[in-house]
Amino acid sequence: MTEKGRTSESGKSKSMTTRVSAGTGDFFRAGLSGLSGAVWGVWTAGFVSLAWLVREFLYPFLGAATPFGLIFLPAILGASWCFGRNAGLLATALSTAAGAIFLYHAEGWTARTVIVLDLFLLISLASAFALASIRRSRDEALKREEMASRFAAVVDSSEDAIIVKDLDGRIREWNRSAERLFGYNRQEVIGQSIEILMPGGRMDDWKKILGRLIGGERVEHFETQRRTRDGRILDVSLTVSPVRDRDGRIVGAAKIVRDVTADLEARREADRTRELFLGTLGHELRNPLNAIAVSVHTLKRRTPEATQPILARILGSTDRMSRMIDQLLDFTRSRLGGGIPLQPTPGDFASICRAAADEIEVLYPGRIRFSAEGDLSGRWDADRLHQVLANLLSNAFLYGAKGEPVGLTARGDGASVRVDVTNRGPAIAEDALSMIFDPFRRGPTATGRSGQGLGLFIAHEIVLAHRGEISVRSDPVEGTTFSVKVPR
Amino acid sequence: MTTAWPSVCDREILIVDDEADFVASLVELLADEGYSVRTAANGREALEQLDSGPPPCLVILDLRMPVMSGNEVYAAMQKRPDLASIPVLVSSSSDASKAPAGALYMRKPINPDRMLDVIRQFC
Known part of the structure; x- marks a missing residue:
């Protein structure tokens, strides 16, 4: 492929294609291709008949000296060239029979x-x-x-750059x-x-890719960098296929x-815009809330006992508003394609469970049945998993049965x-289960309760x-169980 | 030219934040706890404040500010031997990952009790 490709600049390619359809015998080939054996048989008989007529024409002049071999051989060669070996055999048989009659x-x-x-x-x-074989070759x-x-x-006409290299990394094709x-x-x-295309630090890139190909792996949309002649570094996506010889060896x-x-x-x-938008939104929403929280805290210390419940209510609402802002920002980030940013550190899942349980048990004292078994160490974003478990x-x-413990x-x-x-309690309906992790879904028993229906979406x-x-x-019997499984 | 002040003012805190309401509420909170407070509305003002008196026992630093960001202030402080040792508590609505390594971090909206606990460790 590469040898042929190398000699065929676009102009040459066209002339080669033209030559293919203009060779001797291609007139017949083109006109008779696909004909059945009976038809090329008739054509072959026609060739031999023509030779017969020539012999009949010459006989009155040459008599017994008429060279039947020289007359019939062109018919045999013509049939072999135009219609292949079988036609050649038929022409030979007919010509030999005709020759036998003449000689007799x-x-x-x-x-x-x-x-x-x-x-x-x-x-x-x-x-x-011989002629049929030469023609076939x-x-x-x-x-x-x-x-x-x-x-x-x-x-050559591909919009993407196509490069072929051998196993030594030498370039063999370049469009x-x-x-x-x-x-x-x-x-x-x-x-x-x-390697002339490899930026510093990526010199061995091609060897790794070749190694993957030889190992039978497909290499598609491999994102890396390449260097241009003038030293610019391009971000590129590579799709690499093996080139094999006739024996199937790479x-x-x-x-x-592809330049990406x-x-x-x-x-x-887009990432920068998203982060700027979210950063600004978070900043603008949280700052006033911050001032409220700190001011109310100071006020609580200065005011008499009678006003404390009012201030506690303001602080509670501030906390709730703060959590809702966090949820809305997480939701927006997810929907804008940013995902949830993680800061993983080594830790123990048991301590994440205990911290989440402690936080929730303030509201439901003594009702969480916690148990842990096996090795619970791993590397996670503890704050984020705490958020999942607390939710x-x-x-x-x-949503569980009143007064019942939670496991x-x-x-x-x-x-x-x-x-x-x-938790024990009424089962979640089948149709609600299928979209329970979708945003803005809230259970039917949550009427009148605070929240945006984003908690499970963000947990997910x-x-x-x-x-x-x-x-x-x-x-209804076993209750409802949410299971979280995370790799260590 | 900077002046080498004799000692750390152990009850003085510098708040660097462009959110006036938050700064005012924090000044009230800290004043009730017996701290004296200086304020700066951006990073450049903060460095001017740090040059104009004895070093505070703690700097409470926002990250997103006009003129000069909190990260730039922190970097400038680390380059100055007289300021590098002042503890910095970053109080920001940005993620902890945006805060400079080596600074304490508390996300806004802050929990005032937790902030006071941290402040008491240094002042």
Whole structure:
């Protein structure tokens, strides 16, 4: 592929394609391709009949000296060339029969007649086989050449840069888009090491990619960087395929290089805009709340006992508003594609469970049944998982049976840790279960209670950010259990 | 030219924040606790305040401010031997990841009791 491609600049490719359809015999090929055996048989008989007529025309002038072999051989060669080996055999058979008739009439059956016929048969068969074989080889070569030309034309006109390299990292193919992208001409780059495109620190990139290909792995949309002739660093996406020889051995790699610098810059710009928006929103919403919280706190210290419940209510509402702002910001960030940012640190899941239980037990004293077993160590964002568990525990009390305890069970399980939060009480309806982690969904028993229906959505996003799973099952007998499973 | 002040003023706190209502409420809270408070509305004012008197026992620092950000103030303080040792409590609505390493961090809206606990460790 590469050899053919190398000799076929776009102009050449066109002339090669033209030549393929203009060769001798292609008139017949083109006109008769797909004909059945009966039809090429008739054509072959026609060739032989024509030779017969020529012989009849010459006989009055030359008599017994008329060279039947020289007259019939072109018919055999023509049939072999135009219609292949079988037509050649048919023409040989017909010509030999015709020759036998002519010789018999001219000389009768003699030893010479038999020898001449035998010789004619041998020469005809050899010629028919040889010519048909030459024609087949030529056709196959032309077909390969045509395929290679078409392929080269496709490669050359591709909008993506296409580069082929051998196992030593030498560049073997380089299309026009590669010229445009990297600034190197085809002539100067063929045979050069692919390392001329590698920025510092990524010199071994191509060896790793080749290693993955040889290991049978597919390499698609591999994002990396490459250096242009003038030293610019491009963000590129590579899709690499192995190039194999006839025996199926990998002899190189063909890669499609797409410049994603603009895409990545747009993505980074979108990220920056999102963070700026969220940062400003958070700042503007939290600051007044902050002033209220600190002022009320000071006021609480200065005012008499009678006004304390009023101030406590203001502080409680401030806390709730603060949590709602946090939830809305998390929701907005998730919907804008930012995901939940994590700050993982090594820690113990049991202590995260205890902290969440302590927080919720202030409202429901002595009602959480906590148990832990196995190794619960791992690396997580403890604050975020605390938020998940506090939400699940709080929901368990809000929606569970009144006065019943809530179970909190943590289990170390190989490469992950699983935590179950279980409450007794009415089962969650089937249709509600299927969309329980969707935003702005609230349970039917939550009427009149505060909240935006974002708690479980955010819990779900936090668990996803940890590459974990969150699920729920619910029935009237066993109660409702939310399970969180996160890798260590 | 900076002046090397003789000792740390152990009951004085510098609040650097552009949110006037929050600063005013914090001044009230800290005054009730017996602290004297200086304030600055941006990073440049903060560095001027730090140059104009004995070092405070603690700087309460916002991150997002006009003229000069909290991170720039912290970096400038770390380059100055006379200011590098002053404890800094970052109080910001931004994530802890945005706060400079080495500073204490408390997310807004702050819990006043927790803030007072932290302040008592240094002042």
